[in-house]
Amino acid sequence: MPQVFVKDVKNHLGQEIELKGWVRNIRSSGKLLFIQFRDGTGDIQAVAFKPDMDEEIFEQAKRLTLESSLIIKAVPKLHEKLADTFELSVKDIKVVQYAEEYPIGKKEHGPDFLLSNRHLWIRSSKQWANLRIRHTVYYAICDFLNQNCFVRFDSPILTPNACEGTTTLFELDYFDEGKAYLSQSGQLYLETGIMSLGRVYDFGPVFRAERSKTRKHLTEFWMMDAEAAYVEHDENMQIQEDLIRFVIRAVLEKCQTELAILERDIETLKAADAPFKRMTHYDAVEYLQSKGSEITHGSDLGAQDEVLLTEGSPVPIFVERWPKAIKAFYMKRDPDNPEVVLGSDLIAPEGFGEIIGGSQREDDHDLLLQRMQAEKMPIEQYQWFLDLRKYGSVPHSGFGIGLERLTQWMSGTHHIREVIPFPRMIYRIYP
């Protein structure tokens, strides 16, 4: 008998089918046994009724514990008490393993305990939902880019130098070549790719040895960097907006069960699928000051500023044209105002903060060299990067999306540690 997945049960009403999975919960009522069964594709209630089955099988089923693995033969039917819900009428059960006493109980647990049991916690329904939404977000990003002429071009993870000098790097020994570092962004390598392929993206883990300790930071997270030749600042933002709205629609369409489990406010998410706002950094600071923020024109937005800025806005907000001093060396100066760069941060609503950083890149060799010298960067190590400005340089732009930040917003999850299978944080590397 072929295996049927829980998600397909509705196509087999009245037929005997076989399902393979685990016990999420079990309730017994004498001759009736209610097994909350899960198989990875979804959950369904399986009902075992003693008079309808072999007595020995029923006794075996009675001894099932939380998370025991089992194969059941059953007939799907409409739930006797709930509308639009299916349940299974159990005919036979084969216990694959009686699970030992399961550490994660039905009541509340603290974060330390749950994180120490992350390898088991991922089975819980909210974690299951988060990981499925992450999957949907990941492939929606790839789908959008693939449909828009971007070619996957993976940047190396082991690198000889820093991408953006300021941030802390994880360092390791690289044979006889001295130190190597775990990449914190593939962006500079992507810029080489556009000269061959036009539009490229990478998607993989990046590493930041920052001692950040907030609900929005991980030391290892997944980032998608995209880069496009002949795209300038305004079009760069338009691509980002189209991409994010594509992702929102994909999640709303494909993750209805998951969003319901997480009690995500769907209407708020739907409302974000509308034209995004754009604001210069100057105007954003003026606005924030009028709202009581202490922010100054030369500085970055704090966490509270991001919340304040998007308060009352159903859509994300681009903050663009930043003071040159607080942005990276490779960003192109605004021809209309050399004090600011053509960079943009996209701030998600509902307090989820920055989800994208992007910019038009400096494409003039001498200007780029000057800036690298000003930042005292080791020029000889970046010769390959400067070369791009010598052999057919073109205007180009790109941006980077933090997968977990975006997933966190889509799923409405408070802490970023719940939207990656095994979060790496400053004080935690187990399991």
Next chain:
RNA sequence: UCCGGAAUAGCUCAGCGGUAGAGCGGGUGGCUGUUAACCACUAGGUCGGGGGUUCGAAUCCCUCUUCCGGAGCCA
């Protein structure tokens, strides 16, 4: 790194100077419609480590360790 908070049963917590408690989970029994099911009984603890104050410390003080929340930095 800085500023707060916490550590008591497997888990979540109450107890805050006078010999250790609850709920859940575990075990045993009961129940034909349960939805973190319910009911009865039951086992389970050097109160994070070390030091101090006291007739007496889970409770007060010092110290160490671990964790949580927030800030900065960023995606």
